[in-house]
Amino acid sequence: MQAIDWEFVVGHINYWLFIVLMMTGFYIVVAKGNLVKKIVGLNIFQTAVFMLYISIGKVTGGTAPIFPLDMNVDPAVVYSNPLPHVLILTAIVVGIATTSLGLALIVRIREEYGTIEEDEILKIEKEMALQDVRQHSEVIGERG
Amino acid sequence: MATETVLHTALTLVDQLPALQILVSFIAAPLIVVLGSRRLAWPIAFAASALSLVIAAILLSQVLDGSIISYRMGGWAPPLGIEYRVDAANAFVLFLVAAISTVVLPYARTSFSKEISTRHHTAFYAAYLLCFSGLLGVTITGDAFNVFVFLEVSSLSTYVLIAQGAERDKRALTAAYDYLIMGTVGATFFVIGIGFLYMATGTLNLADIADRIAEQGSNRTIRAAFAFIVVGIGLKVAMYPLHRWLPNAYTYAPSAVTAFLAATATKVAVYVMLRFIFSVFQPNFLFEFNTLEFIILPFALIAMFACSFVAIFQSDFKMMLAFSSVAQIGYILLGISFLTETGVTAAVAHLFNHGITKATLFMAVGAYVFTANGSYYDTIQGLGRRMPLTSAAVVVGGLSLIGVPGTAGFISKWVLVQGALEKGWWPVAILIVASSLLAVIYVWRVIEVLYMRPTPENCEVREAPMSMVVPMWIAALACIYFGLNTDLTLSAAQTAAQGLMSGSAGMR
Numbered sequence: 001m002q003a004i005d006w007e008f009v010v011g012h013i014n015y016w017l018f019i020v021l022m023m024t025g026f027y028i029v030v031a032k033g034n035l036v037k038k039i040v041g042l043n044i045f046q047t048a049v050f051m052l053y054i055s056i057g058k059v060t061g062g063t064a065p066i067f068p069l070d071m072n073v074d075p076a077v078v079y080s081n082p083l084p085h086v087l088i089l090t091a092i093v094v095g096i097a098t099t100s101l102g103l104a105l106i107v108r109i110r111e112e113y114g115t116i117e118e119d120e121i122l123k124i125e126k127e128m129a130l131q132d133v134r135q136h137s138e139v140i141g142e143r144g
Numbered sequence: 145m146a147t148e149t150v151l152h153t154a155l156t157l158v159d160q161l162p163a164l165q166i167l168v169s170f171i172a173a174p175l176i177v178v179l180g181s182r183r184l185a186w187p188i189a190f191a192a193s194a195l196s197l198v199i200a201a202i203l204l205s206q207v208l209d210g211s212i213i214s215y216r217m218g219g220w221a222p223p224l225g226i227e228y229r230v231d232a233a234n235a236f237v238l239f240l241v242a243a244i245s246t247v248v249l250p251y252a253r254t255s256f257s258k259e260i261s262t263r264h265h266t267a268f269y270a271a272y273l274l275c276f277s278g279l280l281g282v283t284i285t286g287d288a289f290n291v292f293v294f295l296e297v298s299s300l301s302t303y304v305l306i307a308q309g310a311e312r313d314k315r316a317l318t319a320a321y322d323y324l325i326m327g328t329v330g331a332t333f334f335v336i337g338i339g340f341l342y343m344a345t346g347t348l349n350l351a352d353i354a355d356r357i358a359e360q361g362s363n364r365t366i367r368a369a370f371a372f373i374v375v376g377i378g379l380k381v382a383m384y385p386l387h388r389w390l391p392n393a394y395t396y397a398p399s400a401v402t403a404f405l406a407a408t409a410t411k412v413a414v415y416v417m418l419r420f421i422f423s424v425f426q427p428n429f430l431f432e433f434n435t436l437e438f439i440i441l442p443f444a445l446i447a448m449f450a451c452s453f454v455a456i457f458q459s460d461f462k463m464m465l466a467f468s469s470v471a472q473i474g475y476i477l478l479g480i481s482f483l484t485e486t487g488v489t490a491a492v493a494h495l496f497n498h499g500i501t502k503a504t505l506f507m508a509v510g511a512y513v514f515t516a517n518g519s520y521y522d523t524i525q526g527l528g529r530r531m532p533l534t535s536a537a538v539v540v541g542g543l544s545l546i547g548v549p550g551t552a553g554f555i556s557k558w559v560l561v562q563g564a565l566e567k568g569w570w571p572v573a574i575l576i577v578a579s580s581l582l583a584v585i586y587v588w589r590v591i592e593v594l595y596m597r598p599t600p601e602n603c604e605v606r607e608a609p610m611s612m613v614v615p616m617w618i619a620a621l622a623c624i625y626f627g628l629n630t631d632l633t634l635s636a637a638q639t640a641a642q643g644l645m646s647g648s649a650g651m652r
Contacts, residue, residue, distance in 0.1 A: 046332055053339050087289050094296045098328050105321045112314040136459050136520035
């Protein structure tokens with residue numbers, strides 16, 4: 001068996017962390033029945049992606065991408081790449097909008113259904129669907 | 145080519161059209177909120193939409209010969225600046241989106257008056273315009289990250305629009321919530337894909353990415369990017385196993401919103417998919433080839449059959465149409481998976497034809513909801529004679545959905561079958577025809593319910609108001625017109641397909 005390439009593993013530490021965080025968030029979205037927890041999971045999921053972007057902006061030995069005031073840029077100085085950071089600023093705004101809209105929807109769901117647990121909502125919706133079928137199913141019923 | 149022009153020459157209004165295409169509705173949306181006037185909201189929304197349609201028509205006429213308009217946002221030259229790029233493929237989609245919106249809005253005014261309480265109307269039209277400009281933005285932009293931003297602008301406002309259906313049925317809220325969760329996961333996958341592309345190529349301009357991938361060939365990062373982007377956009381397209389959000393969202397949203405979304409939102413997502421599969425990634429790299437043939441093709445076929453079957457057994461007209469939408473998206477994806485010019489032509493043509501067909505049918509559903517207060521089969525039975533115009537529109541739309549010669553749906557299915565035979569995949573061609581037979585069953589059920597069943601006694605239902613019937617018939621006549629006169633759709637679809645199939649060269 002080939003020995004583990006530790007240099008590779010440690011060298012990609014940001015990716016490992018990102019994968020763990022992302023899967024944690026994704027698991028919460030899929031597995032948790034509480035609607036608010038789902039939104040929290042979604043946030044962790046998105047944050048993982050933000051961190052991926054931010055980490056790829058780092059250039060080895062690079063400093064903060066701020067030019068000196070007199071704009072005499074020394075070509076020898078290595079700067080990190082600011083572009084991914086700027087992109088993520090936009091993505092964070094989108095993420096906040098999504099979170100707030102999701103929470104607003106949950107408030108409305110709580111008002112209408114009286115619960116924010118997914119299984120209870122499904123039970124209510126199943127009841128509603130059955131009622132629809134009872135009320136409107138003559139058309140199907142005739143077909144035996 | 146427009147990129148040759150010197151940066152600081154005075155630009156005329158015509159040169160600014162690509163920016164105006166987005167800005168008109170993008171500025172009109174907050175204007176509606178700021179003015180806060182219930183009477184002005186609709187006229188502003190309609191004016192913005194109509195103006196966008198004019199702009200889209202001018203842009204389409206400029207690029208129909210295969211040329212490309214490249215617009216520099218803020219004067220920053222691509223690949224550093226954000227570029228708006230109009231070619232035959234996306235001008236066609238822009239035109240579809242703007243046309244549908246302009247037709248649906250007059251209808252929406254009457255439909256909303258019954259389905260949504262008046263105090264929500266101003267905010268509603270603002271959300272509608274945001275959704276509209278988001279869809280236009282996704283289509284027109286030539287920058288990968290910009291696609292994501294506009295995708296989220298349109299998605300977020302779509303969630304709001306769907307949730308407005310809660311006044312009729314509270315299930316609209318959970319439908320909107322489910323779509324929010326799934327849509328956000330899809331969009332995040334899309335961002336990961338773009339991140340990988342940026343890592344591999346160091347650029348975000350779509351044409352530039354395409355060039356770099358063509359130069360350096362494929363590697364594992366690019367393949368991962370491809371997978372993430374296809375899954376992420378697949379969610380927005382409602383590609384078969386990722387379609388669960390669609391039926392509920394379409395069923396419980398207000399009728400006019402469903403008509404607008406069904407005709408535009410998934411179609412724009414299909415366009416993004418086309419753009420990435422054919423222009424950005426090279427269609428000839430093996431991984432993509434295998435993905436299309438062994439994943440997208442089978443799923444498209446399953447969608448065509450499974451969702452048509454489910455549609456047959458619905459007892460709600462609107463729900464039936466929603467499932468039929470997933471099935472029809474199967475045809476579009478099937479065309480894409482052929483990876484030939486004929487296949488892509490069929491996909492682009494079906495994108496347009498299915499858009500107008502579904503707009504007709506969903507507007508008809510809205511008319512039944514308006515007059516009979518529901519769209520269940522037992523609610524609308526026997527209404528064929530009470531609402532002759534609406535029901536006739538259902539017949540026209542239904543025939544187009546099946547693909548009867550003389551309607552728009554026939555043209556694209558015909559090209560699709562041709563594409564299958566061209567590849568020698570005759571079993572696929574047979575399956576296309578067989579699944580159309582399923583469409584015959586579910587459309588026939590509606591027609592039977594409308595015309596052959598007795599009208600319930602003491603039924604007070606009258607024909608829907610003209611403000612609903614006229615837009616519906618504009619769409620229905622478009623179904624017939626584009627079924628008889630195929631010049632515009634097929635030539636535009638073909639030019640678009642040629643541009644897309646030539647890969648990165650088509651982006652220059």
